[in-house]
Amino acid sequence: xxxxxxxxxxxxxxxxxxxxxxxxxxxxxxxxxxxxxxxxxxxxxxxxxxxxxxxxxxxxxxxxxxxxxxxxxxxxxxxxxxxxxxxxxxxxxxxxxxxxxxxxxxxxxxxxxxxxxxxxxxxxxxxxxxxxxxxxxxxxxxxxxxxxxxxxxxxxxxxxxxxxxxxxxxxxxxxxxxxxxxxxxxxxxxxxxxxxxxxxxxxxxxxxxxxxxxxxxxxxxxxxxxxxxxxxxxxxxxxxxxxxxxxxxxxxxxxxxxxxxxxxxxxxxxxxxxxxxxxxx
Amino acid sequence: xxxxxxxxxxxxxxxxxxxxxxxxxxxxxxxxxxxxxxxxxxxxxxxxxxxxxxxxxxxxxxxxxxxxxxxxxxxxxxxxxxxxxxxxxxxxxxxxxxxxxxxxxxxxxxxxxxxxxxxxxxxxxxxxxxxxxxxxxxxxxxxxxxxxxxxxxxxxxxxxxxxxxxxxxxxxxxxxxxxxxxxxxxxxxxxxxxxxxxxxxxxxxxxxxxxxxxxxxxxxxxxxxxxxxxxxxxxxxxxxxxxxxxxxxxxxxxxxxxxxxxxxxxxxxxxxxxxxxxxxxxxxxxxxxxxxxxxxxxxxxxxxxxxx
Amino acid sequence: xxxxxxxxxxxxxxxxxxxxxxxxxxxxxxxxxxxxxxxxxxxxxxxxxxxxxxxxxxxxxxxxxxxxxxxxxxxxxxxxxxxxxxxxxxxxxxxxxxxxxxxxxxxxxxxxxxxxxxxxxxxxxxxxxxxxxxxxxxxxxxxxxxxxxxxxxxxxxxxxxxxxxxxxxxxxxxxxxxxxxxxxxxxxxxxxxxxxxxxxxxxxxxxxxxxxxxxxxxxxxxxxxxxxxxxxxxxxxxxxxxxxxxxxxxxxxxxxxxxxx
Numbered sequence: 001x002x003x004x005x006x007x008x009x010x011x012x013x014x015x016x017x018x019x020x021x022x023x024x025x026x027x028x029x030x031x032x033x034x035x036x037x038x039x040x041x042x043x044x045x046x047x048x049x050x051x052x053x054x055x056x057x058x059x060x061x062x063x064x065x066x067x068x069x070x071x072x073x074x075x076x077x078x079x080x081x082x083x084x085x086x087x088x089x090x091x092x093x094x095x096x097x098x099x100x101x102x103x104x105x106x107x108x109x110x111x112x113x114x115x116x117x118x119x120x121x122x123x124x125x126x127x128x129x130x131x132x133x134x135x136x137x138x139x140x141x142x143x144x145x146x147x148x149x150x151x152x153x154x155x156x157x158x159x160x161x162x163x164x165x166x167x168x169x170x171x172x173x174x175x176x177x178x179x180x181x182x183x184x185x186x187x188x189x190x191x192x193x194x195x196x197x198x199x200x201x202x203x204x205x206x207x208x209x210x211x212x213x214x215x216x217x218x219x220x221x222x223x224x225x226x227x228x229x230x231x232x233x234x235x236x237x238x239x240x241x242x243x244x245x246x247x248x249x250x251x252x253x254x255x256x257x258x259x260x261x262x263x264x265x266x267x268x269x270x271x272x273x274x275x276x277x278x279x280x281x
Numbered sequence: 282x283x284x285x286x287x288x289x290x291x292x293x294x295x296x297x298x299x300x301x302x303x304x305x306x307x308x309x310x311x312x313x314x315x316x317x318x319x320x321x322x323x324x325x326x327x328x329x330x331x332x333x334x335x336x337x338x339x340x341x342x343x344x345x346x347x348x349x350x351x352x353x354x355x356x357x358x359x360x361x362x363x364x365x366x367x368x369x370x371x372x373x374x375x376x377x378x379x380x381x382x383x384x385x386x387x388x389x390x391x392x393x394x395x396x397x398x399x400x401x402x403x404x405x406x407x408x409x410x411x412x413x414x415x416x417x418x419x420x421x422x423x424x425x426x427x428x429x430x431x432x433x434x435x436x437x438x439x440x441x442x443x444x445x446x447x448x449x450x451x452x453x454x455x456x457x458x459x460x461x462x463x464x465x466x467x468x469x470x471x472x473x474x475x476x477x478x479x480x481x482x483x484x485x486x487x488x489x490x491x492x493x494x495x496x497x498x499x500x501x502x503x504x505x506x507x508x509x510x511x512x513x514x515x516x517x518x519x520x521x522x523x524x525x526x527x528x529x530x531x532x533x534x535x536x537x538x539x540x541x542x543x544x545x546x547x548x549x550x551x552x553x554x555x556x557x558x559x560x561x562x563x564x565x566x567x568x569x570x571x572x573x574x575x576x577x578x579x580x581x582x583x584x585x586x587x588x589x
Numbered sequence: 590x591x592x593x594x595x596x597x598x599x600x601x602x603x604x605x606x607x608x609x610x611x612x613x614x615x616x617x618x619x620x621x622x623x624x625x626x627x628x629x630x631x632x633x634x635x636x637x638x639x640x641x642x643x644x645x646x647x648x649x650x651x652x653x654x655x656x657x658x659x660x661x662x663x664x665x666x667x668x669x670x671x672x673x674x675x676x677x678x679x680x681x682x683x684x685x686x687x688x689x690x691x692x693x694x695x696x697x698x699x700x701x702x703x704x705x706x707x708x709x710x711x712x713x714x715x716x717x718x719x720x721x722x723x724x725x726x727x728x729x730x731x732x733x734x735x736x737x738x739x740x741x742x743x744x745x746x747x748x749x750x751x752x753x754x755x756x757x758x759x760x761x762x763x764x765x766x767x768x769x770x771x772x773x774x775x776x777x778x779x780x781x782x783x784x785x786x787x788x789x790x791x792x793x794x795x796x797x798x799x800x801x802x803x804x805x806x807x808x809x810x811x812x813x814x815x816x817x818x819x820x821x822x823x824x825x826x827x828x829x830x831x832x833x834x835x836x837x838x839x840x841x842x843x844x845x846x847x848x849x850x
Binding site: 305306490500501 | 641662664668671672675676682683686689719722
């Protein structure tokens, strides 16, 4: 937490629609250091849009407004598509839910990783290949030479996600945004992928923004958690102390989760308070 | 999503009734759905142009007797042969001194009849072959699709020509000839649409509830196939019109003196260099109507895409 | 109420055949709720589909309410067993209103008082009259799942099969649907067979839990035993451990390449 990698102040994302503007993200502010920051929220809470706004991936006709949106010393506000393309991968990277859709199906996974290396670091073919193999090893793939030549359809979901992580981290970005990186995976594989993510982010001193709907996962994995609802941050708390959260929404969500070993005839249902939306008009 | 600052229409208006989020009857729900689709479609200028052209064609066909004089379509005034455009004859006259304007206007009736009759034959036949093939699979699929392949293996115009020649010239036979060659793509389309929906959970739910195959096809699959079949038909209209015109041009479609556009182009070709309008005006009519149907079809397809 | 004896489901033929469920024997007494947990590919959903009669080539014996069922089921047998699917988007016809969706089973079984039944079914799952003529895309995920439940219950089945009924929903909506299912089960004395990858969800609704992996039912235990960690199979233990959340110490030295190939 010594230095700020990413500073976001009053970020808003607005989509125009037939029935007036829809503000998907409303005045979100946070600072990301060399830490693991989680964003939890239900669908439509704006958590993914926040991640995409930072990556410059909010397409037309969405509008981004912010008082501050800074990656290190680069101002991201009004950065052109070309400017973003130079940043993506090299300084800021993103892992999405399903590797199936993020990997090129007609190129071997090793080539794709090497290609990323060459594009960002202008390395030679041989250097890129060596770096890609090292990276595959770093994500605990046992036989990198063999996996290097495999195509996306030949690998399992868990391995695909590890390949994605390798590809995203090969150019050494400062920040990794992981949007539901393990939601498409089985629980046992989820744990492995998270462990690898954890290890790499720590050893490289990166900042990680983990976006997820899973309260358990975020609270057990991250250092700090932002709770989002209807486009705004309701609460920020230490991940370990999520159980002591103050906001009624967070408490309601936690209570609504069925828990093993605690049989309740009825789960307490979340009562949504319109005042939560009115906080910041 | 976050709250939307809705600009709600005034209560009580037709628009409010149509856009009501909680319709009170089946009719209101259906009308609302069509209205929403229309709102999306309306934004597409090209598609609206296409719709305009097609509507104009339909209106022209319906009100042909009011726009032009029926007699003058066949009235031969040999003294007035091959006159250029004038107040009396806005499009000029042809080689037998007939008014081209009246002939083009009444020709729209023939074109529209052919198009409508082909559509009425082709869609049910295509669905009847394609839906069971996709739904049942196995040998049903193999038999039906091989039959389709046989029809697909012939060049379309040549097959239509052969049929028209064998059945004898005339509009009805032209329609049959075109329909016989036009249905296979519809069967394929219906089969492909059925295959993608076959494993859908709502089909499985219907099966679980004990619905028969016929009921599932009729109530669950047909409504889904129909939209893409209609889009396909709209896009095919241009081809059908051109085939009809081609048959007319070769003397196998409508017979003289019927003012069929293709036949008109054919008769004008001997004087194409000196009296260009005789062949060009009906040719333009064919071109504009084909374009209209194509634009409309493209627009419908885009509207369908955005909804899914 | 539900009895499966030595049920095997194989897809494909010859050397490329895949056995999704292997020699599974399981019984659910009337009024009970049994859950199957497992990861994707464990065969748990296949079991459910076999019971529902969606897999005609399943071998072994399936007995529902004392009647042995075979490939072709009678309308009455169909009526007795209904299912709620995982994906509330995919399980409702996209071009039909809620009214039409609920009207289909009424029409198939020529039920009397169709109108009243539809109104009652909607009320029972907590939907109002204003939802009756909406299309699925005008409903939220939770409302869609309620429609799917209403569609299953309108036939008054005795057995309800649930295939991950809440995994596509948000946590707060999940709680509502689970409460609804618990209430309906109590009111109607339904027999439930439920499948999920989420142990806590299964344990909330079911008394007995079966653990499946790679097509095999490796352990059958109770929710209480599961909660107090009294399990015998290694795989169950592993599931329990991961269910507790991400634990740094537990995974770092795990076999990380288990999923290779």
